[in-house]
Amino acid sequence: MSARVWLLIYAAALLAATLVHDPYWLGGTLLVAVIASGRDRWRLVRRTVCAVVMFNGVVSLGYALVAGLRGEFSPAYLLLINLRVLLMVYLGFWFVSRVNLLQALAFSPTLSFLATLACGQGLALKRMVDDYQQAFRSRNLEPPDMRTRLRHAATQGADLLDKALHGATETTQAMRSRGFFDDPA
């Protein structure tokens, strides 16, 4: 099957996940997806959980707190939104692990450009994070305390943001320089 067909199937699956409101169906679909993804399944599960745990944790906690105070807390709703996010993120990781995104988007030059730029930026930021983490490991003679970890995470976050902004500015200027944008601004 071509990369483009897989992209269509993936887009349809994402749409379907937003239309299903039964946690059992969503849970069942997630289970089927995990089983169907073969030998990569545990790596994909780990990546998915790592990717969503912080965000979903904060959102779930916020929802539980506010809804609880209002007396409107619904465990089924909490389960539903978490399963939906897990399923969509899992499908995303499964898709990019199996399908060449650039081939899938080859039908649209604009989407191909955007995907190439996003992949390039993502890879550069990943290398940067790897470097920061290795440097932190290298400089620590003892396991660092929580305060040091948080300080390091804050520095790394600020530098990443800085680098991402700088990268985006450079990319935009380079694209303008190469005639990608028509606007003179």
Next chain:
Amino acid sequence: MIQLERVSHAWSDGAPALADLSLRISEGERVVVLGANGCGKSTLLKILNGLVFPDRGAYRYHGEPVTRERFRDRAWSRDFRRNVALLFQNPDAMLFNPTVRDEIAYGPRQLGLADAGERVEQWARALGLVNLLDLPSYRLSGGEKQKVCLAALLALEPGVLLLDEPIAHLDPRATGWLIDFLSDLKTTTVVTTHNLSLAPELGRRCLILAEDHRLLFDGLIDEALRDQPLLVRANLTHRHRHHHGALSHSHEHAHDWN
């Protein structure tokens, strides 16, 4: 002191980073690692620093195998981290403390050394950082940041100093200073660079990594720099047209760039 036996390492996508590399480095040696971009110079330093582990082969430090499992022994890990220090190519990766003073004191404080403050003063003086001690490192220039990183590593008095392209971001004055500073150090140093004209200033022994990630040369740097076919094979020289007035010709040669 340092021994690599047939070490190979590949990235997660299977691309090789180092292939079948064997070498020994004795105490006090000053080694320069040369190679084209992407040949594995930084990976070699990260293996020597115990940040990346060989997929095949063995790394021994003072006869002890350096493995992921070995780092679970906290006393050994602390000793290794104190003795083998790596200066990253990007100094920003190493700086996370609120001031330069805290940055230099970080290692000594972790060890609970009573003279942490004195060490900060000593290395700040040695590297010309006294006026910057109370500034946050993000306010510093690239060269100053590199000096802060170096001071932070040297405050622990490591036995081995690994430097990844330390002159890549330095201006000519700072480069001259660093060369003098390193030549006065008694520490074992392993320095990566692709600057051929500065390489002899950084050490007498030279390792050249090939583009297939194997060790192409291990010997005296003067011999390596005289061996034009070797430099061509390692992609350390290039060929292009020169113009001398009306005369134009082309030959293999090196340009040094940072």
